[in-house]
Amino acid sequence: MSFIRKTVSLGLASLFAASALGGCGGVKNEGDCDSLDFGPRPTQSMTIIGGLDRKPNIVLMLADDQSYHLSHAGTPGLSTPNNDRLARESTFFTNAFASCASCSPSRSSIFTGMYPHSNGHWRNTVTPSINAPDKEFGRESSMQDTVGVHEDIPTLIEILKEEGYVTGITQKWHLSPHWKYPFDYRLQSPRLPVTSSAQAVKTFLNMVRRNSKDDPFFLMVNFGNTHREWQSGIDGRYKVKTDDVVLPVGFPDLPLVRQDYANYLSSVQTMDAAIGHVLEVLEESGEMDRTIIIYTSDQGYAYPRAKASVYFDGTHVPLSIKGPGIKSNVNTDELVSLIDIAPTILDCIGVKIPDNMQGISLRPILEGQEGAKGRKYVFSEHNAHGPKEIYPSRAVYDGRYLYIRNLMPELEYKLPADLYGRDWGNLAYDAIVKAKDEYPFEYDLMMSIFSRPYEELYDIANDPGQTKNLVNEKELKKA
Numbered sequence: 001m002s003f004i005r006k007t008v009s010l011g012l013a014s015l016f017a018a019s020a021l022g023g024c025g026g027v028k029n030e031g032d033c034d035s036l037d038f039g040p041r042p043t044q045s046m047t048i049i050g051g052l053d054r055k056p057n058i059v060l061m062l063a064d065d066q067s068y069h070l071s072h073a074g075t076p077g078l079s080t081p082n083n084d085r086l087a088r089e090s091t092f093f094t095n096a097f098a099s100c101a102s103c104s105p106s107r108s109s110i111f112t113g114m115y116p117h118s119n120g121h122w123r124n125t126v127t128p129s130i131n132a133p134d135k136e137f138g139r140e141s142s143m144q145d146t147v148g149v150h151e152d153i154p155t156l157i158e159i160l161k162e163e164g165y166v167t168g169i170t171q172k173w174h175l176s177p178h179w180k181y182p183f184d185y186r187l188q189s190p191r192l193p194v195t196s197s198a199q200a201v202k203t204f205l206n207m208v209r210r211n212s213k214d215d216p217f218f219l220m221v222n223f224g225n226t227h228r229e230w231q232s233g234i235d236g237r238y239k240v241k242t243d244d245v246v247l248p249v250g251f252p253d254l255p256l257v258r259q260d261y262a263n264y265l266s267s268v269q270t271m272d273a274a275i276g277h278v279l280e281v282l283e284e285s286g287e288m289d290r291t292i293i294i295y296t297s298d299q300g301y302a303y304p305r306a307k308a309s310v311y312f313d314g315t316h317v318p319l320s321i322k323g324p325g326i327k328s329n330v331n332t333d334e335l336v337s338l339i340d341i342a343p344t345i346l347d348c349i350g351v352k353i354p355d356n357m358q359g360i361s362l363r364p365i366l367e368g369q370e371g372a373k374g375r376k377y378v379f380s381e382h383n384a385h386g387p388k389e390i391y392p393s394r395a396v397y398d399g400r401y402l403y404i405r406n407l408m409p410e411l412e413y414k415l416p417a418d419l420y421g422r423d424w425g426n427l428a429y430d431a432i433v434k435a436k437d438e439y440p441f442e443y444d445l446m447m448s449i450f451s452r453p454y455e456e457l458y459d460i461a462n463d464p465g466q467t468k469n470l471v472n473e474k475e476l477k478k479a
């Protein structure tokens with residue numbers, strides 16, 4: 001047992017030093033680090049998946065700030081019938097991770113197949129709202145940021161446009177620079193009512209068929225229900241009762257904490273209803289049998305040691321992928337990253353994956369090919385949430401152990417406002433601070449986010465709440 005643990009720790013620390021600190025993580029792909037075994041990279045078949053005679057449509061449904069919580073994933077108190085059905089009709093990944101637990105860099109990472117520190121979009125950026133005039137999305141935009149994806153790195157939207165796809169995005173932008181994402185249609189859709197996303201999808205489909213006939217389309221459907229402030233986004237029909245929830249590790253059983261967490265789960269149920277309506281529209285369109293549907297979240301929920309950090313709940317997200325040629329009724333534990341989405345899409349439509357993409361194609365897993373594997377290790381990072389909230393960290397997970405390195409632990413970690421602010425509807429943070437004498441363990445755990453050591457190591461299998469840092473344990477120290 002001790003041998004195994006030493007090996008795991010040594011492996012993670014070495015990998016980390018070579019990859020996430022700017023070695024392999026910054027080169028073309030992880031396979032370029034010859035001395036390290038990252039596992040095989042699948043080769044491309046250069047065919048269209050499912051034997052289709054035309055490239056499939058792609059619908060990417062992206063939740064905002066939703067951790068790995070679905071009734072399909074076994075979350076107590078939660079009922080997500082639409083997502084559960086989608087998961088059953090899909091290959092569902094139980095071990096999928098965002099590359100970063102902040103909105104903008106995670107989204108850029110999905111669209112470039114690269115880590116934020118590699119593609120240039122390393123923190124949240126200032127961007128126009130989705131309904132701003134066209135000129136705000138060009139090079140003359142008044143809403144520009146100094147940070148964004150490098151000009152010479154192709155985004156998925158640029159590639160799909162070249163391949164003849166009609167492209168659309170709903171509700172949320174938060175991408176930078178804007179001109180690297182030349183969507184044909186931007187569609188406004190408020191969080192509520194729960195039918196508004198479906199209406200935007202219907203509008204998009206009508207425009208595609210009217211203007212582009214039988215061209216394939218790519219549509220990103222964004223769901224902001226799960227982003228704080230949850231209270232304003234909850235329809236009474238989807239409320240989760242406080243008595244029905246089981247609080248995560250580190251959440252003291254205080255009425256306001258219970259209410260806050262139940263509000264979060266209610267927002268997941270609200271989003272689930274919205275997703276149900278979008279699926280109905282897609283089914284009615286007759287496009288379902290030539291459409292790949294991907295559902296995931298940009299990062300984890302808005303609590304300390306989750307959003308805007310590299311702790312487990314910040315990056316662990318659900319991932320369902322359904323479509324022609326893709327196995328349904330499969331729950332796979334293979335480790336995958338959201339940077340794998342772009343190469344997977346390109347592989348499924350028979351388009352060459354650019355050499356700069358660091359993600360791997362999941363097509364072999366989706367097709368159920370014999371011996372198909374995910375990653376041996378999955379990496380995540382945090383650099384800064386907003387421009388002034390710098391706190392660089394790196395993490396690597398091997399399916400059991402999570403190793404974290406806080407690169408500048410001497411810096412003051414600034415908690416993003418929605419993780420504590422009452423004006424964001426956050427009921428939990430103040431309640432935990434107020435009850436620090438009654439719940440010292442939970443208070444100390446939450447506050448540990450402000451004073452982190454250089455290294456952390458957690459046994460996720462036995463300590464999912466990451467309460468015990470094993471990095472100085474005797475038997476691990478030698479490694």
Ligand SMILES: [Ca+2]
Pocket residue numbers: 064065102103298299
């Ligand atoms: Ca987000």
